[in-house]
Amino acid sequence: xDWNLVAKIAGGGFGLTILVLVILSLVAWVxxxxxxxxxxxxxxxxxxxxx
Amino acid sequence: MFGLYESAFGALSWQxxxxxxxxxxxxxxxxxxxxxxxxxxxxxxxIFMVNLPLGGLMIYTPxxxxxxxxTVGELIKSIGEGKIGLLNVLYTYGIKSGIIPLLIFLxxxxxxxxxxxxxxxxxxxxxxxxxxxxxxxxxxxxxxxxFTLNEAACVGIIGGSDGxxxxxxxxxLAPQLLGPITLVAYAYMSLVPIIQPPIIxxxxxxxxxxxxxxxxxxxVSKLEVILFPIIIFIVAALLVPKSVPLIGMFMFGNxxxxxxxxxxxxxxxxxVFIDVLTFLLGITVGALMPAMVFLKPQTLAIIGLAxxxxxxxxxxxxxxxxxxxxxxxxxxxxxxxxxxxxxIPMSARVVQKMGQEANPRNFLLMHAMGPNMAxxxxxxxxxxxxxxxxx
Numbered sequence: 001x002d003w004n005l006v007a008k009i010a011g012g013g014f015g016l017t018i019l020v021l022v023i024l025s026l027v028a029w030v031x032x033x034x035x036x037x038x039x040x041x042x043x044x045x046x047x048x049x050x051x
Numbered sequence: 052m053f054g055l056y057e058s059a060f061g062a063l064s065w066q067x068x069x070x071x072x073x074x075x076x077x078x079x080x081x082x083x084x085x086x087x088x089x090x091x092x093x094x095x096x097x098i099f100m101v102n103l104p105l106g107g108l109m110i111y112t113p114x115x116x117x118x119x120x121x122t123v124g125e126l127i128k129s130i131g132e133g134k135i136g137l138l139n140v141l142y143t144y145g146i147k148s149g150i151i152p153l154l155i156f157l158x159x160x161x162x163x164x165x166x167x168x169x170x171x172x173x174x175x176x177x178x179x180x181x182x183x184x185x186x187x188x189x190x191x192x193x194x195x196x197x198f199t200l201n202e203a204a205c206v207g208i209i210g211g212s213d214g215x216x217x218x219x220x221x222x223x224l225a226p227q228l229l230g231p232i233t234l235v236a237y238a239y240m241s242l243v244p245i246i247q248p249p250i251i252x253x254x255x256x257x258x259x260x261x262x263x264x265x266x267x268x269x270x271v272s273k274l275e276v277i278l279f280p281i282i283i284f285i286v287a288a289l290l291v292p293k294s295v296p297l298i299g300m301f302m303f304g305n306x307x308x309x310x311x312x313x314x315x316x317x318x319x320x321x322x323v324f325i326d327v328l329t330f331l332l333g334i335t336v337g338a339l340m341p342a343m344v345f346l347k348p349q350t351l352a353i354i355g356l357a358x359x360x361x362x363x364x365x366x367x368x369x370x371x372x373x374x375x376x377x378x379x380x381x382x383x384x385x386x387x388x389x390x391x392x393x394x395i396p397m398s399a400r401v402v403q404k405m406g407q408e409a410n411p412r413n414f415l416l417m418h419a420m421g422p423n424m425a426x427x428x429x430x431x432x433x434x435x436x437x438x439x440x441x442x
Binding site: 001005006008009010011012013014016017018020021022023024025026027028029031032035036039 | 168169172173174175176178179180182183185186189190193200204271272274275278279282283286287290291425428429432433436437440441
């Protein structure tokens, strides 16, 4: 058994999983933030327009 | 004499008898105890079908592998000549090819609401850490000396508690273990309400279990719900290309639902479509368990290792949520991390039930669904990583 490969798959695999999910989490957070900000700005603009 | 020449009694052995008991037990658990009946009943019937001697529904080679199905043109001839059975065809074109698990995942996506995950993106981290059981068991399986690298990866992924990625990965890396691994994965998923509570209680105080969480994190817009599957798919596909079949199908199914303009397709994918595929998966997986393949020390090892994987994954997700609480202003109930093991929606229900026991004001179901959905994505990513490293 190639224990170096085993360690790479177990340690590297878990590390990579965490990294990928952290990136996905950041992407989801940023997209949510941008959409929320755009919506609130639009709301503000429309409420100013009404005034 | 009296036609007895064609009876199967002479070919019966105690191993067949034992498999009938196992098949009967699965049918009993499915019908009487309502444990994953959609899968356990067809698996039980499949076990009967393949263990009744001379039946010919699934033909095996002397090495214990399903007989190879030739070209489509040769199918009818091969079945007629008894070289292959109907279930050999279903196995080759449905499971070994990966088509059935992938299409089931499409249906699962069509039934999934990602709103809780979108509202609290930290859920992804709980889903990620909850994969720790997969890698711990991968190591234990290798150390046991009973499994090859490919087989150990497939045993480990049971800890992800997600059926389609488990079946897809095993069909690709260790098809010889597809029967026991699929059976154990689905059986344990139905046992989540029994497996998880003791681990959660062991790792949390009553005060932690009683932490109150507001019913809603934030309002999620329709645009976010539509963009989520598209963006997650593209990013995951770029980072882990081998996860594309799984995440692609999962997210495509979800987009059918989220778009709001393909309701009929979403309902079909999450309704009759997934039912038929699940039934075909169940009966074919059952047929992968003839006595000569199933009754091996490896099967017992898989049963034991799978529970370790489930326990470690539950503990991993829960400890990740406890760790997050060190930095969060508004504390979360650490039990929602335990739902990161996927097993949709059973583990989220376990958290909801335990949360209400500790604090009747708590309604944790939607909070737990976030890590639950993230766990499904994480398991697909892990399957993609294993495929990338081992194929």
